[in-house]
Amino acid sequence: VLRRMQSLITRSKGHKPFLYGERTVYGVMPDWNPAEMIGIRPRGLAISLYKELITDYIWSYQRDNYGYNNLRSFPLLIDFGGFPYIDVRVSFNSFVPKELDDKISEKLINYYIDCLIKNKKNHDKVEFEIIFSCFTFDLEERIQVLKEHNFSEQEIEQIITSLKNLTNRIIDKENGFLYNDFEKIKQLDGRRKKIIESDLDKVGKIYWLLEDCKRYGTLPFAGLARGGFIAVQMLRSLKAKGILSEEDYNNFMGELDTISSQMNGDFYELSKEEFLQKYGHLRPGTYDILSNRYDEDDGRYFDWASKEKTPKIHKQKNFYLSLTQLSEIKSLLVHNGYNTDVLYLFDFFKFAIESREYAKFIFTKSVSDVIKILGELGTELGYSKEDMSYADIKIIYKAISSEEDIKQLLEASIREGKERYKKTLQLNLPPVIVDENDVWAFYQPELEPNYITLKTVLGEVASVKDKDSDLTGKIVFIESADPGYDWIFSKNIAGFVTMYGGANSHMAIRAGELAIPAIIGIGENKYNQYVTQKILEINCAAKNVRIIQ
Numbered sequence: 001v002l003r004r005m006q007s008l009i010t011r012s013k014g015h016k017p018f019l020y021g022e023r024t025v026y027g028v029m030p031d032w033n034p035a036e037m038i039g040i041r042p043r044g045l046a047i048s049l050y051k052e053l054i055t056d057y058i059w060s061y062q063r064d065n066y067g068y069n070n071l072r073s074f075p076l077l078i079d080f081g082g083f084p085y086i087d088v089r090v091s092f093n094s095f096v097p098k099e100l101d102d103k104i105s106e107k108l109i110n111y112y113i114d115c116l117i118k119n120k121k122n123h124d125k126v127e128f129e130i131i132f133s134c135f136t137f138d139l140e141e142r143i144q145v146l147k148e149h150n151f152s153e154q155e156i157e158q159i160i161t162s163l164k165n166l167t168n169r170i171i172d173k174e175n176g177f178l179y180n181d182f183e184k185i186k187q188l189d190g191r192r193k194k195i196i197e198s199d200l201d202k203v204g205k206i207y208w209l210l211e212d213c214k215r216y217g218t219l220p221f222a223g224l225a226r227g228g229f230i231a232v233q234m235l236r237s238l239k240a241k242g243i244l245s246e247e248d249y250n251n252f253m254g255e256l257d258t259i260s261s262q263m264n265g266d267f268y269e270l271s272k273e274e275f276l277q278k279y280g281h282l283r284p285g286t287y288d289i290l291s292n293r294y295d296e297d298d299g300r301y302f303d304w305a306s307k308e309k310t311p312k313i314h315k316q317k318n319f320y321l322s323l324t325q326l327s328e329i330k331s332l333l334v335h336n337g338y339n340t341d342v343l344y345l346f347d348f349f350k351f352a353i354e355s356r357e358y359a360k361f362i363f364t365k366s367v368s369d370v371i372k373i374l375g376e377l378g379t380e381l382g383y384s385k386e387d388m389s390y391a392d393i394k395i396i397y398k399a400i401s402s403e404e405d406i407k408q409l410l411e412a413s414i415r416e417g418k419e420r421y422k423k424t425l426q427l428n429l430p431p432v433i434v435d436e437n438d439v440w441a442f443y444q445p446e447l448e449p450n451y452i453t454l455k456t457v458l459g460e461v462a463s464v465k466d467k468d469s470d471l472t473g474k475i476v477f478i479e480s481a482d483p484g485y486d487w488i489f490s491k492n493i494a495g496f497v498t499m500y501g502g503a504n505s506h507m508a509i510r511a512g513e514l515a516i517p518a519i520i521g522i523g524e525n526k527y528n529q530y531v532t533q534k535i536l537e538i539n540c541a542a543k544n545v546r547i548i549q
Contacts, residue, residue, distance in 0.1 A: 024089035044417035082424030217363030253512030390417030
């Protein structure tokens with residue numbers, strides 16, 4: 001396996017048709033951060049679902065639609081012995097505005113890749129620390145670093161202009177990029193119900209749920225996610241310019257009203273039946289068939305008996321802009337040729353971030369139903385959920401488009417998946433692969449985690465892996481966290497820590513929204529060190545952790 005990996009990495013060197021950049025790098029967190037969404041060692045079903053629904057081609061269609069380079073047909077996720085890696089050269093190419101000329105694009109990609117190689121700790125925050133993927137109010141200052149890397153004033157100005165044009169088109173309500181995607185994803189739930197209620201057999205329902213999810217779910221979600229990233233980057237740039245304080249930024253994030261914060265309120269307002277009707281499809285590990293949905297194991301996730309005794313989280317509205325701030329932001333907009341006003345800009349920020357979370361909530365209903373029906377199909381054919389977790393979702397497409405027997409397809413896929421996973425468990429790979437020698441020997445780089453809020457918290461340590469652990473008032477540790485882990489916020493936790501995750505990940509947004517101190521993406525080394533302690537103190541403002549006991 002390692003020799004085959006080495007060979008693949010060796011072959012990836014040098015220029016490739018229709019790609020800028022002399023070389024590539026592989027990472028588990030850049031771009032669609034698979035380590036956070038499906039883990040470092042996902043089983044066959046999880047990784048094949050993630051590839052089918054997002055990283056094979058859906059991801060690139062929306063980048064192209066939004067004005068970036070056309071990377072259609074380039075797979076983003078590469079499977080190295082069962083470890084999901086992002087092909088960083090492909091990812092970085094997809095963030096180059098398509099109006100930039102070939103010479104500048106080539107120089108940019110080489111610069112980006114060199115930056116990542118020199119600072120591997122930034123692999124989970126490439127959009128914030130390495131690449132210039134959109135216009136921000138501090139872009140003119142940040143981009144001057146290119147002068148140190150043989151970029152001329154004229155080339156830098158062309159990059160700024162192309163990013164400004166691209167961002168303006170995305171923000172402009174007349175173009176309707178985000179709003180069209182939002183309307184599209186609103187159709188998915190009704191279409192999903194029609195498929196579920198149809199007379200199709202289980203294989204047919206799975207197939208059409210997947211296809212519909214791609215067209216009306218993950219495709220528009222990819223666009224809304226892009227808008228969410230742009231919103232956060234522009235907000236952070238106002239902080240960098242000294243117009244917004246850290247407190248202003250946290251107050252804005254705290255006033256967001258995403259589907260996740262609505263879930264927190266609904267836990268107290270709705271009956272158990274009504275709550276599960278709305279949120280029952282969620283599962284910790286969106287793509288993991290071995291993780292029960294909320295409505296399959298609600299007693300594990302929620303303490304219905306004591307919810308009346310638990311204080312509901314009430315949001316306070318603390319965000320406002322002073323006249324001075326309004327004037328300064330208006331001046332920045334005029335200086336950079338933006339026609340929009342300040343209030344619309346902040347409406348865009350709010351809409352983009354909230355819509356991204358809503359879209360994720362809606363499309364995961366289809367994913368959850370696919371997994372549920374797959375489990376039922378497996379039971380009918382004599383396979384457990386454990387067995388089904390090793391299957392490749394591509395067998396559904398083969399069964400739909402040929403006369404081959406689904407049971408035989410499943411049997412072969414499960415057998416192959418089990419053998420592959422055995423080999424995966426024997427491997428250990430670094431989070432960033434620079435060359436072929438890294439598969440044989442490496443060291444774990446220390447990551448630079450993302451501290452959310454400015455709060456300090458002291459509490460006992462608990463892990464979501466421990467099913468019997470009472471999470472109330474504790475600092476909760478989660479290896480990788482997707483929307484299915486929102487159940488922890490009904491437990492009145494003191495804070496939380498994730499092994500993987502970026503500054504703009506779902507759990508980072510949730511921590512800011514609920515003002516819960518958190519460390520997102522602390523890395524494998526520190527995570528394993530802290531999760532075994534009894535009591536920790538996390539100081540988010542000072543960005544440090546103290547072991548108390």
